[in-house]
Amino acid sequence: MNLRTNFVLGALLLTSGVWSQTGLVPKQFLSLPLGQIGPSGWLSDQLAVQTNGLAGHEHEFYHYVSQTDWVGGNSFYSTLEEAGSYWFNAMVPNGVLANSSVLNQKTSAFLDYVLSHQDSTGWLGPEVNTTKPRYLWGRYPFMFGAIQMVEAHPELTDQVVNALHKFVALANTMLHNGQGQEDWTRVRWPDFIMVLQWLYDFHPNGKEDLLLDTMKQLKFTGAPWEDVFSTELFPKGATDNMRNPTGFVLTWHGVNMAEGLKALPATYRFTHNQSGGLSRIIGILPLMSLFALDLDRASEGWDLLFQYHGRPSGIFAADEYLAGLEAVRGTELCLVVETIGSYLYQVIGDPKYLDRVERIAYNALPATLTGDFWSRQYLQQQNQIAAQNMNPHSRNPFPNDGPYSNVFGLEPNYPCCTVNHPQGWPKFITNSFLTTPDQKSLVQAYLGPFSTRTTLANNNQVSVSVDTLYPFSDTLTTTITAAQAFTYHVRIPSWVSGGTISINGGAAQALSPNNGLQAVSAKAGTTKFVLNLPAKITTGTFQSRPHGSIAVQRGPLHYAFDIPRNSTVLARNAQESRAVDLQFEATAAWQYAIDPSTLKFINSPPQSGALPSPIFDSNLPPLSIEVTACPINWNIAGSTFAASPPQNPACVGAQKTIKLTPYGSTKLRIGEFPVFKST
Template sequence: MKAIGTLLPLIGLALAQTGLAPKKYLSLPLGTVKPSGWLMDQLKVQTNGLAGHEHEFYDYVSQTDWVGGNSFYSNLEEAGSYWFNAMVPNGILVNSSAINAKTSAFLSYVLSHQDSTGWLGPEVNTTKPRYLWGRYPFMFGAIQMVEHDPSLTDQVVTALHKFVALANTMLHSGKGVESWTATRWEDFVIVLQWLYDNHPNGKEDLLIDTMKQLKYTGVPWEKVFSAQYFPTTAVEHTPNPFNLPLTWHGVNMAEGLKALPSTYRFTHNQSGIARSWQISFSALTTGELLDLNAASAGWDLLFQYHGRPSGIFAADEYLAGLEAVRGTELCLVVETMFSGSYLYQVIGDPKFADRVERITYNALPATLTGDMWSRQYLQQQNQIAAKNMNPNPFPNDGSYSNVFGLEPNYPCCTVNHPQGWPKFISNAFLTTPDQTSLVNIYLGPFQTSTTLSSSNPVSVTVDTQYPFSDTLTTTITAAKAFTYYVRIPSWVVGGTISINGATAKAVNPSNGLQAVSVGAGTTKFVLNLPAPITTESRPHGSIAVHRGPLHYAFDIARNQTVLTKNSQQPLAVDLEFDATVNWQYAIDPATLKFNGGSPPSTLPSPIFDSGKPPMSITATACPISWAKAGDTFAASPPTSPACTGSQTTIKLIPYGATKLRIGEFPVFKSN
């Protein structure tokens, strides 16, 4: 431990800095980055599914009678706010006039009902307590609308500043904070920083002070994500040292990942200095002073002790360890994707982008039916049934949690999950802070047009079927020369780049980014990004199988039973899935073989469903004794199992296309 005298110069330096520290990269306005190819199709599937229609019939967000203060507006504290945050980018990216009209009307309604104090929400003229958190997703949606349509700037920014002034007064008076606000304060900080960066209106000091009040009245995420306090196993039998159980709540942790990078922007690497009741100067180390170090270390801890081969972590409802039958909430998936994008933009470490891409192409589609009309509350790595479970492996969530339906267990994921794909798309391209360079972070079929510094209009088209192909062809047109960057994922081995038809050369990324010198006019380059099959060690001697960004699993054939059907929308159904084939296999890792070939010119739609992806991995397998708990979930994979029958070959497909699956296998050695 360093002496406090050694730390004082660092503390003084941090205290002397004012304003907001810059991000490593800047996001582009909503609508600047657009999907194409299979990715546009995926977003259209979402729009044609539950996400694009729930406002027509679903009680929590039905829009039949706003004037009377219906459930949609009255649920601004969660449901309406979630829906708005998700459907603003969804509607704009697919150019849906129907959805855009709904989100525009909702924005107008909320802003026109702001009361004289500045409060936004249905608590006006009621006895309902006023808590700050439920407004934050609405604010994210409003900001996205302003980015897409600058004519909305004055009314949105004016309303936000009025609310900030009120919130600042409330926070100084000890009001507006309950357990959810205390954990999700970082979302409001990001809103405040958007105002500070773009529309401060002379209120810089108030904005900074409000950021500080949010941090100092909220959960100390620098401690929650520290090695000293971080839980290394499922937490249902572990006392929470903060006496705040919601700090280990999965979605709160997913959102809390943004806390320390957002804090860094106004503390300039201070952490906890104003929290005299939680941490003394004598307890500080250099590492504890650095918000960005703590953010990065906390990310690693989360996935080390609770991570999944699908890219995400487990929490059902709270952190759930490494066992393959424990659950991961859909809200947690999309919030982690958003937090990972923000972490990359602030810190610039490619590990964040790598994981967000894995989550997006694996965990997100796996927890929705292919047509995206039904979703789970909790997904499992080894999921042999989707049904009302008895016994129930989830200590804090209901037995219905892994059913695919309209609102199994809790309704939040129904209204929140649609933000996943649109925000992934919107964050796929960034610029450097000086706006001289464009950076392609997430790989897939995209197109974008923007104007860089020195009046340099640039357009980019990425033609690819990635992650269902290793090849990406990028065409760039620019008025002036500039340096373009594209991320080379960490799993790539033997990657090459060919620029303007020249001989392909090995990629040589720096900090995960390949620099490409682009001249005035048109530049075209082709990336080939192959990856070997790799295996990941999992509990009980089991393994998971990967190639590139995709995790591969055994797709268990299933039958389907309709449990319930919504009376207003017959496509919104609750579905039970039961296995119709044996799933108790061990595999020999030495026999894994990738079967890719040339993907078809057009991928099937929807791509994330059984039999649809054009590639697979085969493995030599043998049947084994593998117990079930009741008839609803698999026991832990047996260690060093004996074969109970003849060897056979099984096919593994991308995890996101499976709905029943084995993703963590026992192993054996074949003949």
Template sequence: MTQSFTFLVIAGSLLSAASGQTGLAPKQYLSLPLGSIRPTGWLYDQLMVQTNGLAGHEHEFYDYVSETDWMGGPSYYSSLEEAGSYWFNAMVPNGILANNSGIIQRSQEFLDYVLANQDSTGWMGPEVNTTKPRYLWGRYPFMFGAIQMVEYNPDLTDQVVDALYKFVNLANQMLHNNGEGVEAWTQTRWEDFVMTLQWLYDFHPNGNEALLVDTMEQLKYTGVPWEKVFESQYFPTTATDDLPNPLGYVLSWHGVNMAEGLKALPATYRFTHNQSDLDRASEGWDLLFQYHGRPSGIYAADEYLAGLEAARGTELCLVVETMFSGSYLYQVIGDPKYVDRVERIAYNALPAELTGDFWSRQYLQQQNQIAAKNMTPDPFPNDGPYSNVFGLEPNYPCCTVNHPQGWPKFITNAFVTTADQSSLAQVYLGPFQTKTTLATENPVTVTVNTIYPFSDSLNTTITAAKAFTYYVRIPSWVVNGTISINGGAATAVSPNNGLQAVQVKAGTTTFTLNLPAEITTESRPHGSVAVHRGPLHYAFDIPRTSKILTQNGEQPLAKDLEFDASTAWEYAIDTSTLQFVNNPPPSGTLPSPVFDSGLPPLSMTVTACPINWPIAGSTFAASPPTNPACTGAQKTITLTPYGATKLRIGEFPVFTAN
């Protein structure tokens, strides 16, 4: 292993030098500092639902991140191995965007504690003053949280940057010492540390450019070679349950590792300058969703990549990590396919995996989910039978502390600037306000008034001191979209690489976008179909009974819930009869929470008929039957946005109505 590490480091260094370029390659787009973008309207309400739910209160009672543990001393040391890092990375942006003083204070106390306990070697975390082996990965999410705090509060810059450099110097020495600190999990997640190093290089190099790049190279070439993992000849095209990993890196097929690994090649490109890194990143993204993708926007991995069957699971950590990776891919590469998919994930897969009040979450969600209960047998080869229960920590605790990064990071990546910082672009559609200063000292404020994705129209107001070009993403699913500027006639949108240019003059500019979409169907295994319109995936919301399985002794709102279907769900549909129904809220305000049964204003009707559709064991649906016969009279059923369903059929057998 030592010899291979040495060879690869040399090869990587030669490859970088052979390009004839030095420094870091620029991104196509730049993110804005935390706090520059704020949610408004229903999206702000959704963030508050999360803040008032499990995410905003778990530090008060949940053993893994309770402040009484980590502020008290020894119990803190287990938290930076995973749980505390995850929590901090998520709750820094959550607290700031929600303007929650309690969470902001807890985040600051956590940062202060970690930095105060950094030892003389530069190490941060649970192994300080112990004989435990030092593994690098657990600190990476903490670093992301610390960077976000500096973005919001520049007064923290010196303290955080100094601590990071102490750690970087130590990590560099460890990596050069035969890959010390690199075990199987660190091998897959090295890209997160590389992104931290690149933040230092971009904003606080302090004469350490050579150290930073060398550490990036050491991380890459002592880690999983993602350029091989995403190569078509090695990439798994079916569920991986019984497949040997041809590269030997078993954890590269782990769902969350894959979600984080999506960032590896764009991060690599920045220091190698090799176009092949970007090409392979794009190919890998496409392979992942071709062979494991879900109509909800995400992919299946019930621990490991799980193919296309509708009963297989998707981990909640995987959902939020893929969203973050997709935002980063777009900023480096500029291909709108990444943000198109992230928007689908945010508005479908993310809310589907939590109860409407965000107090209970699943470990795994299913496309066809007819029960959420202890499953015997269960369809997940590597996860337990409790995995799809909605609760505090079903199966594993990681998603409890990691899931809150989803909405805040979606919000903070909703706008970007061009590389020269002369233009601003809105890449995620929804209700937002952003304030920033562009190049040539041009302060700009943007307000987007909309209930998108529950409406096709968006009204945007821009104020600017100087003229500039503003961009707004036009999703790939839009059909016959129009734009009206300053009250003028509506004209057809004409996006270039997914972005519509709007010429903004000094003063105030307004424009209205109308972005209609058609009903589309997606072919799924066994001749089944999934239904879409715009960014939303539609499913049959199975009426359910609910039973409390357990309740937390300190916080009774944190409970494990069992859901069972209370009516028939075994239907085939005639896709030619699909009809879109829009019942806009009379007040213009959506209900809170909007992602719960019967609450979204959009739906579809479709002609259906009952069929024989077996169950596997007693708790999950078998594969959709191909060309089933109707067993009863035809009827009209309603499909609703997938994110509002907790039990559902999202992939239907088909028939032809009379």
């Protein structure tokens, strides 16, 4: 079905009464404005590490976002189509959460410059007064940043909202005329729909019909994510030699896939079609994109993605395109940060989305950056025995990426992740608390050291402080202060085994969560409760990997063997000496099989009560798992990466005990092991 047919049939359905409801379906949970949630404890330190690292300084020297020459329309502003837009989206919340006056001043100046240069047609971006083609998608991250600016600074509301409405009117005309779209715009339309829905929910300005029409135009002229996430069409392995049956090759691109996960929840809000039952009754596959705009398909697609491409670190594999389950295939840093957030949970309400995002934040995100956050990878691997410039004459495990892809540096392989990666921690923090639609109850979505201060319905002023080392501890102490009694909900992850809660010093009681949420009756005044959330070591279905190998998990953390390494500086930025490209090579054996029956959890809490800074580096987390292992023959494929884990390997040396540590603290690692039975 071509795009024009798709849109015409969609329009007919919308006018014939099949989708006769109007307006947007309310979300099940609502976000709090930027500035009302903050990190505390070790997580506050982690954000400080990011702010003091590459993220907080790249505007000073990095040529894609350097502010040294943007007043004249060069450099920083001229990259609004991607780099500047990404930077702004990340730095707005980073600056507010870290209370950085420098970053706050920079983002404020950037917003002022962009809005003041909006042309008379409504266009935003460096194409103003040029002959450059005008494509829509590069503005979307900028708009997310602008929305967050309004949340943190309500006095900016009229300026930002008026500019966005002016742009929407232009975009609507362009879409009706078949303009403003190229391949990337056609797959990344969910982000624009989220912006449109923010306007509809909070600042419609009497333009509800135009906003809804623009949403429908985007959906019916864009990639059919309903087809992409269907069981019939979803790729069940690495896509290297596959033809994309939807006709949209870029839907299998990893970052686009991460953004496409939001498509069905976003469109459900205006189609009101949850089950997609009509498409199954008709039984015509090409009509999926017309009828299956539903929550069922969103849930199924999520499960398919992680079943066939998922990683024990929480994320999925795509070294450009979906890459299957092999442990040496790569995961791009951009897709890690794009997947973090709670939008699917806000619309659908299934806690499985929160469980996985928490895994991603505490494992996959820190694993792909150096501990000081000055160098980052383009691609991370589950089994990563070297991070170096690969021999161009040897095999490369990444068929669509170059030999520099897993080096830790300023811009290895592609520069996008340099400017985009800083949104990860801020997005995780700002989605850690939500409210119910009536705004009478507060929901803690993610577990960790957070605090919030907000006003619920009926002017109920509430503050919450969570004191914890989680995920490096099983215990969380939460103190709630409220003007009026209300119900507080805290998410209990699916991996908790035998968890308890003690309220106001009372006896510990077994948890009784409903759909993943434990209700706590908070009284007027102060309520304090302690959660104990133990977990078992698992190597079960979630952790079962190809070739009979296993991965080790306990609670939210994935554990890996941290390969001792040396470090070589490959390059150093001329303007910023801390921005270096680093090559890591193993200095000890990594070829081990493990006996899963001998896994033993070790907790060595810090004597000072505080975690080291930065926490995500070798030998710094207080948790580990010991296991009996033996050396085996395990080949190297090419010159710098491990072959698939051997099945039923024979020991070639004496058994020994090795230590597994949290995956996020490792930079060279084995995360998927062959197994043997010890004697």
